[in-house]
Amino acid sequence: MTAKWKVIVAHRNYLIAWLTPLLLLPLPLLVPTKEAQCGYVIILMALFWCMEVLPLAITALFPVLLFPLMNIMDSTTVCMEYLKDTNMLFIGGLIVAIAVEHWNLHKRIALRVLLVVGVRPALLIMGFMSVTAFLSMWISNTATTAMMIPISQAVLEQLHKSEHETSPVEHGAESINKAFELQEVPHKSDIYQETQKQDNGHVLTVEEEEKLKDEKQLQEKQHLTFCKGMSLSVCYAASIGGIATLTGTTPNLVMKGQVDELFPANNNVVNFASWFMFAFPTMLLLLALSWIWLQTMFLGFDFRKNFGCGVNASVKAKQQMAYRIIKDEHKKLGPMRFSEIAVTVLFILLVVLWFTRDPGFMTGWATNVFNKNGKSYVTDATVVIFISLLMFIIPSEVPTCFCYDRARQTQQDSTRQIPTLLDWKTINQKMPWNIVILLGGGFALAKGSEESGLSSWLGSKLTPLQNIPAPAIVLLVCLLIATFTECTSNVATTTLFLPILASMAQAICLNPLYVMLPCTLSASLAFMLPVATPPNAIAFSYGQLKVIDMAKAGSVLNILGVLTIMLAINTWGFSLFDLNHFPVWANTTSTASCQ
Template sequence: MNETTNPPSSSYSKRNMIGLFLGPALFLLTYFLIPDSIMGHEPRVVLAVTMLVATFWITEAIPMAAASLVPIVLIPVLQGAEMGTIASAYANPVIFMYAGGFVIAIAIEKWNLHRRIALGIIGMIGSQSQRIILGIIISTAAISMFVSNAATALMMLPVAVALIKEVKDKQILSGDNLRSFSKSILLSVAYAATIGGLATIVAAVPNAVLAGIAYEQLGRTVTFVEWFMFAGPVALLMLVILYFYLTRIAFKITKNDEEGNTGNIDFIKEEKKKLGKFNYNEFMVSIAFGLTVLLWVTLPFIEDLDFIHDGSVAVFGALLLFFIPSNKKGERILEWQDMTRLPWGVLILFGGGMAIAAGFSSSGLNEHIGDLLGMLQGLEVFFIILLLVVIVLAITEILSNTAVANLVLPLTLGMGLALGIDPLPLMAAAALSAGSCYMLPVATPPNTAVFSAGYLEIGDMAKAGVWLNLASIVIITLAVYYWMPVVFGL
């Protein structure tokens, strides 16, 4: 048979096929089984579309970014909400903030500034085994505050693997000590990349979704500084727990005369030599990056300029990089072809989540959800937050944190309004919980990346992840209930 007449092999896995059929089925059941006397046409359309999109996200029946465009087609066509309401969600100012951050991150990677930062921090901390772990944690978390956790993990993974090979080749550590060091350093990369992203509004997808929904639905601007003051201590506490758990409990290295000390490692010096001296291009990227962060930090405190959104600042910092010439003839620090590396799909994912939230609000679906949540009316806010953190943490170990954030944050908005409490703390609890994925290799890209190195077993990650999840439950709940009102003046 001719090659052109051969039937194509299936492009869909079993999971995808389930989603292709289950999504439309749930859409029809949701719309037609709910009586019009209970819920009107508009909220039923929005709820049905949400069920369809959620199924496509969970099963990845089609790419997640493509599924995120479904609301802009179905909700206006089926008259669940106006086109302008849904379409404007895809141009939320927070999306531009995240896009600007992505562009700056591309420049940092292009000119290898991230490797210099990481190697410099490890070099300063020291080369004893525990100090190397600490250096990896600090450098990974620092980069992850401004670069996506997936990109950060992929940046740091080669450094971690090279350190493992150096220790093994020079027989500085052996046996159980080598295995403990290998597992500890890889888990440090995965977990520090995740934890670092919690601290800023620009690094973790759930944080950005929260800021976008708060801006669109509550008319509140969650600034870079506010979020950092609130979530920074949460991330710091988690990093301290991570370091002591990995080095003193889970993967403790026995310190014999010749073991536990990796002082002879010259990998760091060799890698820094390869990078060469700090050059003009790195300096220019540092200037643009530093200026962006400086504006994020200072503008909220200047009363006459507090109308400037963090999104404008991020795009300004990104635009600078297209103006500044590099030391390569005829080339600027960033050229437009570099934008092929911009994760457009993630930006559309943001838009999809915010479009669903806009549909919830404009159709009146939030009020219906609120009625269903009336049973929680008598519960203390503390226990509502605790329950929310536990549920979201459990869900996000299985599903994409982007999908969880897009689905749960609109619900928490409706929950807060229904219970007569400020929705922002509930949204913050959900966002931080959705961004905390530690137990499974599939839970988050950093986990997947380090697991692919071949040094870890699922049991290693699950065991460490359980304890980090328990720590997250306590720290996030306490921070949202006691610390967030102080920072945000709630």
């Protein structure tokens, strides 16, 4: 029986892939309506996404097959959903991020900030968290974590090594740990007497050996604890930083695309500038709370020692040795090359153009220049594609014809073709095309729900919720999504929930953004399990963490995250998006009674 069960478990994906569609088949057969048929597709895709029976991107292709067969949408209309404006925004953002990674600009920024912050325990955690969060605002959370974790481990190993080398009490190769002043420092007279005993050839007693052994174990335990805290701080900061910008993490783009799909007349209410003004303060607050919590959990409550106040010369020497590691890594990068300067300038130009395109509080350049009949033809995707194209036009080196030292030029230098900042081979290797398809599948589902009438049907069934206070609804849904995203992809979570939440908001005459915005941010609160998000898995792969460590730290952060999001949406988010009123752009035929 055990052998048969093992065979079933080994082939479970095949069984689920074949049996699930058959078991769900009575739904569209017994209820022959378009709403039921669309529901069949959504339930099937939800189960496949949750159990990861197939690659997520392959499951996202189901609407291309099933919607035409069920007469919900024709094939041409479905396929058009897979490359919308939001997909191009995602692609352009990734191209810029790949350029930053390709020329190691992100590593230079990280090391430079760490040199400024220093290596005192609490400040070291703060430095790694702030750098990781900033980088993950612009480049992949996974890539940021994969770069920052090895740097943090190298610094911690050097700190640990320096503790052995500078400790005054040694027996063989062992030493007593006083790193970071996390334990009481022995009195100088005791150290002197112990040293004298060893110098005079004194053989340690059993009690003395046991004491040194216990102190050695305590040293290793404290080092392991600090390594755990540092690994968690990096992976958590990567997830938190991604919520600050529209292109920082994929759920944000899913939300932007769903709003544009479900409410075409929304007047571009969610753009880079408006999202940043709402999410960036939220990110800063949550990052600060996370830093305080991780510092308390892994360094203790003695904040004076955590900040390196009143440390002795021995501890300062250890910190200087670790600081030298960061400095040496920074020196290896050398001076900034032309390619790094060019990418930096283009990156800054991109951010400025995004912010000034349509900031909301003033007329943007897109409205003044590219506006016709009250409609702006330029979006955030247009801007980022423009910058992306420049990456393939600008050379990565200064052409030799512009060099002043012509005497050093050779014939080979003058005829050599200088590569551009980016080439297609680099893009093709690093571009996650599966996410582009996954985004498109989500937009196809949203469109299919609208065309089949499933959205309206769901909205009508959710009208009893209007008797519950709106903040309570948002709090419950945020907690649900924060829990759900621990087990499933955050992209799949937002793709499945946001159309339902939009229908619910319309049915109870609530501004859809009041529900969709906080729930999108909650999808990034994947802190409890290694499988919840790639940054967690990278941190877990280094072997210092146990699942229980991540669960303890992450459960508190999940609660802090939901409370922070609730504070944000009910304060500055409320006025920023005018959430007190049901907007005209959300008023469809099904919600004509909403005023």
